[in-house]
Amino acid sequence: MYNKEYWDEYYRDPDNRKAKNLRSAAHYARYRESILRNKREKRREEPENYRASARKWHATNKDRVNASRREAAKDLAKRDPVLAKLNNMKRSRRRKALLAASTDGSVTACAIRDLIVRFPCCPYCDVLLDETNRVLDHKTPLAAGGPHSAGNLIPCCRVCNRAKSDMPYDKWLSSIGRSNEH
Ligand SMILES: [Zn+2]
Secondary structure (H helix, E strand, O other): OOOHHHHHHHOOOHHHHHHHHHHHHHHHHHHHHHHHHHHHHHHHHOHHHHHHHHHHHHHHOHHHHHHHHHHHHHHHHHHOHHHHHHHHHHHHHHHHHHHHHHEOOOOOHHHHHHHHHHOOEOOOOOOEOOOOOEEEEEOOOHHHOOOEOHHHEEEEEHHHHHHHOOOOHHHHHHHOOOOOOO
């Protein structure tokens, strides 16, 4: 009979764990084709399950996903600069369309100037902002249905903006240990 405690104890030993990993790797190398085929079939048969677990994986591995996207973009720029440029144009067109669809008309030059004056430092990490590192962050991301409005914009530094990505504002603040002061 399977004794969980016994095996848990057994695999606490690094040597046993290492041997098991080697066996797994050998098994994978030997049956790679059929393992991948089974996975593909399962994905075709249960697309909903597959999508749900893929979404979950992406949400918990955001850093890895973003890093590999950046790598892929760099790769493509080297391999096929024309296609890379086309992709960038598509992305910026999509971004412009999203901005146009989400705007309420309150983001005037005056409103932006006012924000810049009110926030001399990044509200997330306190670094001094200037034209080289300042970006305007949508507190509630456009992708999450936030409006392109003066009230939803806050100046912050490029680094924080990238780290925040499309995280909801409250979740982001609590993840960096700050309260909602703005
Ligand atoms: Zn910052």
